[in-house]
Amino acid sequence: QVRLVDSGGGVVQPGGSLRLSCAASGFIFNTYAMHWVRQAPGKGLEWVAMIWYDGSHTHYIDSVKGRFTISRDNSRNTQYLQMNSLRVEDTAVYYCVRDPPGSGWAFDVWGQGTMVTVSS
Amino acid sequence: QSVLTQPPSASGTPGQRVTISCSGSSSNIGSRPVNWYQQVPGMAPKLLMHNHNQRPSGVPDRFSGSKSGTSASLAISGLQSEDEADYYCATWDDSLDALVFGGGTRLTVL
Numbered sequence: 001q002v003r004l005v006d007s008g009g010g011v012v013q014p015g016g017s018l019r020l021s022c023a024a025s026g027f028i029f030n031t032y033a034m035h036w037v038r039q040a041p042g043k044g045l046e047w048v049a050m051i052w053y054d055g056s057h058t059h060y061i062d063s064v065k066g067r068f069t070i071s072r073d074n075s076r077n078t079q080y081l082q083m084n085s086l087r088v089e090d091t092a093v094y095y096c097v098r099d100p101p102g103s104g105w106a107f108d109v110w111g112q113g114t115m116v117t118v119s120s
Numbered sequence: 121q122s123v124l125t126q127p128p129s130a131s132g133t134p135g136q137r138v139t140i141s142c143s144g145s146s147s148n149i150g151s152r153p154v155n156w157y158q159q160v161p162g163m164a165p166k167l168l169m170h171n172h173n174q175r176p177s178g179v180p181d182r183f184s185g186s187k188s189g190t191s192a193s194l195a196i197s198g199l200q201s202e203d204e205a206d207y208y209c210a211t212w213d214d215s216l217d218a219l220v221f222g223g224g225t226r227l228t229v230l
Contacts, residue, residue, distance in 0.1 A: 045165065045208050047219040061218050095164060104153030105212055105219055106170035113164055
């Protein structure tokens with residue numbers, strides 16, 4: 001079945017780095033744009049970044065530009081989020097989401113989420 | 121402060137109809153499709169409505185969506201206890217070149 005499995009979260013000190021992974025299965029990965037969405041504890045949803053189906057274009061929320069890098073390996077059906085210079089305010093559950101072509105950014109499949117805690 | 125404005129809370133009794141609003145601007149709702157998500161606490165969000173008023177397979181027809189100008193709304197008729205959740209609107213914002221979510225509305229079924 002269609003599935004996204006997020007991994008790579010953990011506890012890191014401010015200024016540290018983490019790489020999140022999202023393994024996709026059950027669909028033709030290289031035809032879908034992919035995104036990361038996060039949710040701080042007790043807060044609402046916040047979009048973080050997106051990457052086109054072929055990896056040719058990326059977009060980021062202003063607060064992570066220059067610190068986070070979204071990428072994908074279509075041969076491995078996996079997308080990544082490299083997070084550097086982490087801040088306390090980056091603490092959140094990070095969800096990998098699928099964006100069907102022509103859907104108008106309708107995220108129809110979500111990963112289970114992976115928790116990132118930035119704390120000293 | 122979210123770019124899309126939703127009421128923080130809403131409530132209703134079983135069987136009632138409730139509406140959740142989402143207010144934006146010409147750079148987002150006014151020119152882009154609106155999507156709605158339902159999130160039960162502790163779970164990942166679920167797509168509830170796309171392109172203003174299109175229900176994904178499996179979403180009951182008790183849920184409906186609409187858009188007018190720079191505002192959108194989600195209506196739930198025949199309210200059920202299982203509808204108790206957080207609801208978020210979302211769309212792309214051309215000025216920010218970013219996807220934006222509303223702040224979320226917590227629906228309580230009394």
